[in-house]
Amino acid sequence: MSLLLSGCYYAHVARGQSELVLRQRSVETVVADPVTDRKLASRLALSQQARRFASRELGLPDNRSYTRYVDLHRPYVVWNVFATPRYSVEAVRHCFPVAGCVAYRGYFDETKARAEAVRLKTGGDDVYVGGVSAYSTLGWFADPILSSMLRWDDDELAGTIFHELAHQLIYVKDDSAFNESFASFVQEQGLREWRESRGLPAQDGEAQAMDDAFTRLVLDLRDRLKKLYASGGDEAIMETGKQREIADFRQRYEVWRDQGWPKRHRYDAWVAAPINNARLLPFGLYDQWKPAFAALFHQADAQWPAFYAEVRQLGQLPKSQRDQALKRLAGETDIAHRGG
Structure with a gap:
């Protein structure tokens, strides 16, 4: 049964990825098409400016990724299914030939994702299904701009391109926290430089501060x-x-919320919805080691090639040694913030 389910899953993923490849259109063609909505054309043109900036200024891969467009006709490209045992906060992990072991399974069809969630829940697991607007094939395919990505504001669109290209540049099997923290740092630092290059002021840090504080609150529950x-x-x-x-x-x-963020209720709906172990899994995954990568970037004198070289060296270490090195780097950031 396990082999049958695995075979069906891989066939589903292959079909989903093939559909994306077949439905892609060049962004230049879509923008130039007179029937294209002008707002869509403007957003796609901006995406190409960010794409060029990513390779020229951030040292990210210069390939066909994010130069083509797919209209999904659905809100998300995939739905990830997270699961944990009922009395554990450790993920039920899934292992794949290229990506290694991760804490979820992704489905191109929401119905299939929900069916898998029901199967896992019937077996006694805690389950959570979350929609995903973008993902990386790690350079195996030319990843496109997706219509699901265009629901975001300009900063989120550009930052996501930086994030996903960072995965193509450096990816360590079986270490999601390392990969996502690295890509998230590249996204945030890249966005700072992108805004500066366009003569825009620095982002308002209040929203990010609230996000970080809420993440700490959830991690405390975990x-x-x-x-x-x-x-x-x-x-x-x-x-x-x-x-x-x-x-x-x-x-x-x-x-x-009432003491620190009395006028902001962005997390009220999340907190009011049913909470279980699996719903906590995504928190912390994307930012656990961001302070360490910030320290490494500072040590590299804010030079992207030198920074990437140091990240690659970290990625070659055994995981236990890598985690220790990251802890040391994160500790250096804490000392710097305290003025030590």
Whole structure:
């Protein structure tokens, strides 16, 4: 049964990727087409400016990725299915020949993703399904601009191009935190330089500060649940403790929001929706090592080629040594922030 499910899954992924390849059109062709909506043409033209900047100024791959366009006619390109055991915060991992082991399975069809979620939930796992607007094939295909990416503002569109191209440049198998933190740093630093090149002021940091603070709040819940599950006890004790921790988190969130962000309610809906272990998995994945990469960029005198060379060296280390090196770098950033 496991082999059958794996075979069906790979066939589904192959079909989904093939459809994207077959439906691509050159961005230049779409922009020049007189029937193209002018707003769409303007956004696509901006994407090409960001694409050229990525290679010319950030040292990211100069290839056909993000020079073609696909209208998906759906809100997301894939839906990721996350799962954990009912009393664990560790992901049910899935391993693939190229990408290595990751904490989710992606589906091009939402119905198939929901069906997989039902199967896992029936087996006793906690499950979460999240839509994804963009992803990288790590250079195996020329990744296109997707209509799902154009729902974002200009900064998010440009930053995502930087992020996904960074995955094509450097990717370490079986280390999602390293890969996503690296790409997220490139995205944020690249966006700073992109805005500066266009004569735009620095981004307002309040939204990012709120995002970071909320992530810490969620990670605290995950740590509390991890300690609960490690403490032992029968299923009834675990379930009671789990629901108590989630209820306490909601109360802490209200205090945190009202004291620090009284006019912002962007996370209210997320907190009000059902929460389980799997829903916590994406948090922290994209920024765990960002301070370490910021320190490495500073050590490289803000020179992208030197920075990438250092990142590649880190990627070649055994994971335990790599994590220790990243912790040291992150610690140096903390000292710098404290003025030490």
